Amino acid sequence: MSSAPWYLNSKKPSLKHQRNWKNDLNSKSTCYDRGAKIFQAEKYRKKACQNCGAMSHDVKSCMYRPRKVGAKFTNMYIAPDEKVESLKLDYAAKRDRWNGYDTSDYHRVVERYEARENARKKYLKEQKIKKLEENDGDDDGLRVDEAKVDESRQMDFAKVEKRFRTSGGGSTGTVRNLHIREDTAKYLLNLDVNSAHYDPKTRSMREDPLPSSKYRSE
Incomplete structure (x- = not known):
């Protein structure tokens, strides 16, 4: 306690030496001003760090790179x-x-990692175009033109939000939908109730919905 009552004998041992720590401590919102600089000297001063020349620390606690010849x-x-x-x-x-x-x-x-990722994608795309240009043929020339087109401008494919199943839980990410919009779903080719069974949970249809058709859907 910070002060003893009047009826206690102050000559005997007490807890007066203990301080009231609740009032002395700063609030939880108080924080250090990390990395703040207060003064920039132009020449070495006495009692400063012999390595870098700052007055805020000594040479033993200096965090700068050890110089071959110190600032002193x-x-x-x-x-x-x-x-x-x-x-x-x-x-x-x-x-x-x-x-x-x-x-x-x-x-x-974030900017450093994004720049590195963009540089990696650009390098891989250039390598792909270079490999296609080395081959001869009309089909290869067409592939080169398709490779030069930006993926975001392709209208046949769309970006959809899909939830992946992982061991640590699902995570939402942007994936590319490989189904073209003009394609008809396999379970819509034959609407007969007695036709091939479609499992909506696994999204699979193991049997052919049009077994008698000449051109079967792939």
């Missing part, structure tokens, strides 16, 4: 001073690894 002797490329804060946090806040993290910086990671 070269007096060049002095690192800026970092903002050092002394916050009184609780047990969980002290061990929070995301304290002070700026979520707006994550778009750089």
Whole structure:
């Protein structure tokens, strides 16, 4: 307790040495200003880091790359001073690894991965066109023209949202529908009740719906 009652004898041992930790600690919303710089020096200063030249830490705790000749002797490329804060946090806040993290910086990671994925698709498409151009023939020339067409502009196929079954649960993703719109579904070729059985759960029809037809549907 922070203060003892008047009727207690203060000469005896008590809990007065314990502080009121609930009032001293900062709120949970308090976080470090991670990566903040406060001052940029132009030359080396006394008691600064011998490696980078910053005043916020010493050479033992320096996180910069060890230089062959430190800033103390070269007096060049002095690192800026970092903002050092002394916050009184609780047990969980002290061990929070995301304290002070700026979520707006994550778009750089997304842009880097998207650029790499686009470069990979472009490279694979160029390799496919190059392989088709090496072969001779009219059919190959037609395939080259089809390969050059953007997939998003093809009208025969459509992108649909489908839910995949995985061991960890279903995940929704964009897949390409390989059925052309003009094709008639196999179970619609013969609407007779006694015709081939269609299982809607597995979407399979093992028998031929038109067994007597000359041209059977594939």
